[in-house]
Amino acid sequence: MDRLKTYSKRPRLACEIMPGGVIAARAGEKVGRLDSFTSRRLAAGAVAPGLSAPNIHDGAALRTALRGALEAVGGKSRDVIIILPDSAIRVLLLDFETMPTSTAEIEPMIRFRLKKSLPFDVEQAAVSWEVRRDNGAVHVVAAVSPRSIIEEYERAFRDAGFTPGVVLPSSLAVLGMVEGERPTLLLKVDPSSIIIAAAQKKDLRLIRTLENPHGAAVTAGELAEAVLPSIVFFEDTFHARIEQVFVGGTVAVDQLGPLLQQHTGAEVHELAPAVTPDQNLSGEPLPPSSLAGIAGALLG
Numbered sequence: 025m026d027r028l029k030t031y032s033k034r035p036r037l038a039c040e041i042m043p044g045g046v047i048a049a050r051a052g053e054k055v056g057r058l059d060s061f062t063s064r065r066l067a068a069g070a071v072a073p074g075l076s077a078p079n080i081h082d083g084a085a086l087r088t089a090l091r092g093a094l095e096a097v098g099g100k101s102r103d104v105i106i107i108l109p110d111s112a113i114r115v116l117l118l119d120f121e122t123m124p125t126s127t128a129e130i131e132p133m134i135r136f137r138l139k140k141s142l143p144f145d146v147e148q149a150a151v152s153w154e155v156r157r158d159n160g161a162v163h164v165v166a167a168v169s170p171r172s173i174i175e176e177y178e179r180a181f182r183d184a185g186f187t188p189g190v191v192l193p194s195s196l197a198v199l200g201m202v203e204g205e206r207p208t209l210l211l212k213v214d215p216s217s218i219i220i221a222a223a224q225k226k227d228l229r230l231i232r233t234l235e236n237p238h239g240a241a242v243t244a245g246e247l248a249e250a251v252l253p254s255i256v257f258f259e260d261t262f263h264a265r266i267e268q269v270f271v272g273g274t275v276a277v278d279q280l281g282p283l284l285q286q287h288t289g290a291e292v293h294e295l296a297p298a299v300t301p302d303q304n305l306s307g308e309p310l311p312p313s314s315l316a317g318i319a320g321a322l323l324g
Contacts, residue, residue, distance in 0.1 A: 038321045039090065039093060046086075071086060087184045115167050117228065119161065120161075130153070148171055202270055206267045207258070211271050224264060272316045
């Protein structure tokens, strides 16, 4: 995985892989706008994301879906930002008192800290990170996954005729849509996981990945119950109240929003880019929130 940093020339194509299909988009010439997007479906079981390989069980089907979606939006472009399911990449926040500046010295420090936090061999993992220094403290956002899994997904793109560039978990991709100056909570739900993240002053303060045992049948009440402990932790730790909540993924904001607003008093919004039907090249309706990952990666 490439490190989590700002690229001088960001790819204009992004593609998110999900268990049920892929979504691809192209950034427009106008800043802050998608030019076009499309989707392709996958049969159940074709992709089963997780931290143990293999994740891809029908390579031919995935390759066909990737090629079809990316060729529809990509034109001559071949460089792609890859967005992977959160269950295939673990994201952690690490704090250090001091840290060197050279990559050669930073990497072993991060791998050492990750050893006891992960259910796989960190020495055989792909690790990306972003370092932020604040008032003498060092904060690190680290994304880590078994190298074999990252290579498996990258190979699928190469086999489809495209060049994988930046690799992001969906949770970090959607954060590109969140300004995060005010205390902000992000709740992203998919059939296998519940991602809870909080940001303040444009700095990621908290991120948690919970299992979603109820899948698509998870209720608004169950989600509210799952997220409230994280809100309490954030407010107690950082002495600030959550002022806005963004909800994305498979959950309906009209059901969950009133519950979260009742408990927190925060503004609740759907995490979705502004798009129009003419930008959708697939002909199949897509919930705007399903575009949050590719929009955040391309426009954030």
